[in-house]
Amino acid sequence: MNRETVHTGRVTRRTLLAATAALLAGADLAEARRLTPKQVRALKAAVRGRVLTPSSAGYDAARVVFNRRYDGVKPPAVVQVKDAADVRAVVEWANRFEIPLVSRSGGHGYNGDSTSATAVVVDLNALNRISYRDGTATLGPGARTLAVYTALARHGAMIPAGSCPTVGVGGLVLGGGMGLAGRAYGLTLDRVTSFDAVTADGKRRRVDDGDALFWALRGGGGSFAIVTAIRVKTPHVTHAAFFSISYPRAAREEALAAWDALAPHAPRALTAILTLDSGGASAFGQYLGSEPALRALIRPLGGTPVVGSADYLTVQKRWVGAKPARTTFAASSLYVRKPLTHAARTAFLGAADTGAALILDAYGGAINRPHRADTAFPHRDERFSVQVLSYAPIMVAKARVRHARRLIAPYGSGAYANYADPDLTNALRAYYGANLPRLRRIKHELDPANRFRPAQGIR
Numbered sequence: 001m002n003r004e005t006v007h008t009g010r011v012t013r014r015t016l017l018a019a020t021a022a023l024l025a026g027a028d029l030a031e032a033r034r035l036t037p038k039q040v041r042a043l044k045a046a047v048r049g050r051v052l053t054p055s056s057a058g059y060d061a062a063r064v065v066f067n068r069r070y071d072g073v074k075p076p077a078v079v080q081v082k083d084a085a086d087v088r089a090v091v092e093w094a095n096r097f098e099i100p101l102v103s104r105s106g107g108h109g110y111n112g113d114s115t116s117a118t119a120v121v122v123d124l125n126a127l128n129r130i131s132y133r134d135g136t137a138t139l140g141p142g143a144r145t146l147a148v149y150t151a152l153a154r155h156g157a158m159i160p161a162g163s164c165p166t167v168g169v170g171g172l173v174l175g176g177g178m179g180l181a182g183r184a185y186g187l188t189l190d191r192v193t194s195f196d197a198v199t200a201d202g203k204r205r206r207v208d209d210g211d212a213l214f215w216a217l218r219g220g221g222g223s224f225a226i227v228t229a230i231r232v233k234t235p236h237v238t239h240a241a242f243f244s245i246s247y248p249r250a251a252r253e254e255a256l257a258a259w260d261a262l263a264p265h266a267p268r269a270l271t272a273i274l275t276l277d278s279g280g281a282s283a284f285g286q287y288l289g290s291e292p293a294l295r296a297l298i299r300p301l302g303g304t305p306v307v308g309s310a311d312y313l314t315v316q317k318r319w320v321g322a323k324p325a326r327t328t329f330a331a332s333s334l335y336v337r338k339p340l341t342h343a344a345r346t347a348f349l350g351a352a353d354t355g356a357a358l359i360l361d362a363y364g365g366a367i368n369r370p371h372r373a374d375t376a377f378p379h380r381d382e383r384f385s386v387q388v389l390s391y392a393p394i395m396v397a398k399a400r401v402r403h404a405r406r407l408i409a410p411y412g413s414g415a416y417a418n419y420a421d422p423d424l425t426n427a428l429r430a431y432y433g434a435n436l437p438r439l440r441r442i443k444h445e446l447d448p449a450n451r452f453r454p455a456q457g458i459r
């Protein structure tokens with residue numbers, strides 16, 4: 001940050017009171033640093049999209065992200081870029097005035113990394129084009145998961161991705177992209193063949209195999225470039241079978257043991273997820289095969305399964321449900337490599353009794369096929385990830401998540417960058433493991449001035 005070019009707004013009684021109230025409520029708050037009038041004029045002249053500063057009408061709607069936890073964060077400006085040329089213009093402007101930038105696609109980052117009190121937000125929501133040709137989809141980073149599933153289904157095609165309809169593919173693919181086709185087809189990033197990106201030198205580049213940036217963008221997050229398009233190989237899938245099982249509280253340990261024995265080693269066509277909370281457990285999943293074969297496969301999970309099958313898009317709509325509203329939550333994650341012992345299962349049930357929920361995503365299959373150094377995403381030897389999640393007023397949610405994670409921490413390591421936890425100690429080591437030194441070298445080479453600055457980014 002160049003202190004000469006960005007100055008902090010004056011502290012008034014009103015801002016002080018607002019800050020105190022927000023801190024008492026536990027919100028992650030940061031007051032905006034303001035751009036100078038000259039900087040704002042230059043930015044508006046450089047781009048075709050809208051530039052919103054704290055004094056603009058519409059600024060508050062433009063600055064907030066999915067997690068209300070970050071509603072107190074006020075960026076110096078939000079630039080709603082119209083196209084890749086706008087992105088390039090913003091980077092050139094930022095270089096001229098030495099202003100840091102953060103990118104935003106869908107705004108669903110758990111850690112609020114697509115907003116900032118000090119960096120200008122490059123909002124890529126309008127870059128949401130989805131096109132398809134000969135087994136490859138070209139996706140704008142602002143395209144949302146359900147829109148992608150819907151557009152590709154017309155061609156009998158799909159991408160493996162998550163189950164929130166409004167997550168942006170930009171953030172999803174840069175961190176991983178785990179979903180119910182994960183064990184069959186890998187993470188979203190495993191299907192990427194190339195990116196279009198604007199690098200810190202202001203150049204537009206096609207980034208593909210053999211390029212260090214291609215390696216870094218597949219799992220290393222938003223520290224390296226601004227991605228303006230993603231090309232993804234799309235498997236031909238038209239139907240899927242699905243199941244769900246609910247277990248009462250008394251059956252939680254049995255369900256956890258059965259899921260742990262089956263899900264990480266099942267045929268790769270099956271991806272199964274287990275959720276645990278204080279009320280009970282549920283297992284659900286998707287199988288790219290027939291309904292009778294799925295019934296036979298999940299028999300060891302016990303309970304009374306609901307099993308069905310449908311065209312692929314209908315099954316995805318079943319997982320994504322209704323469009324989620326902005327909400328407040330805290331979350332963390334952990335990877336588990338070894339089968340759970342009785343002591344580990346007891347710890348998991350204790351964690352599920354803290355008020356936080358645990359969501360276990362089975363790995364193995366296509367997710368574990370690449371070597372951990374093949375892409376920046378390092379978690380290729382894990383049995384499953386555990387997401388620890390609490391929807392509650394933020395101080396309560398944070399305490400529950402911290403408590404639950406502490407209970408299960410002896411049985412795992414690492415963390416998933418897409419379930420990013422802003423309160424995690426040694427977060428970068430947890431997200432990137434042994435790939436962190438290489439990511440730091442690439443960052444140093446491509447962005448020595450640290451232009452792209454997500455809060456939990458690579459410095």
Ligand SMILES: Cc1cc2nc3c(=O)[nH]c(=O)nc-3n(C[C@H](O)[C@H](O)[C@H](O)COP(=O)(O)OP(=O)(O)OC[C@H]3O[C@@H](n4cnc5c(N)ncnc54)[C@H](O)[C@@H]3O)c2cc1C
Nearest residue numbers: 105106107108109113114162163164168170171178222227
């Ligand atoms: C309700 C919900 C459900 C979810 N379900 C799943 C799931 O099933 N599976 C899963 O894997 N994940 C899931 N996630 C996590 C999600 O994948 C990550 O939060 C992802 O980073 C969100 O992407 P985004 O573009 O919406 O977020 P953003 O907040 O816009 O971006 C996230 C990060 O990526 C960077 N970034 C975004 N776009 C670009 C770009 N074009 N160029 C450079 N950097 C960029 C941002 O700077 C930020 O650091 C879920 C999240 C939510 C809130």
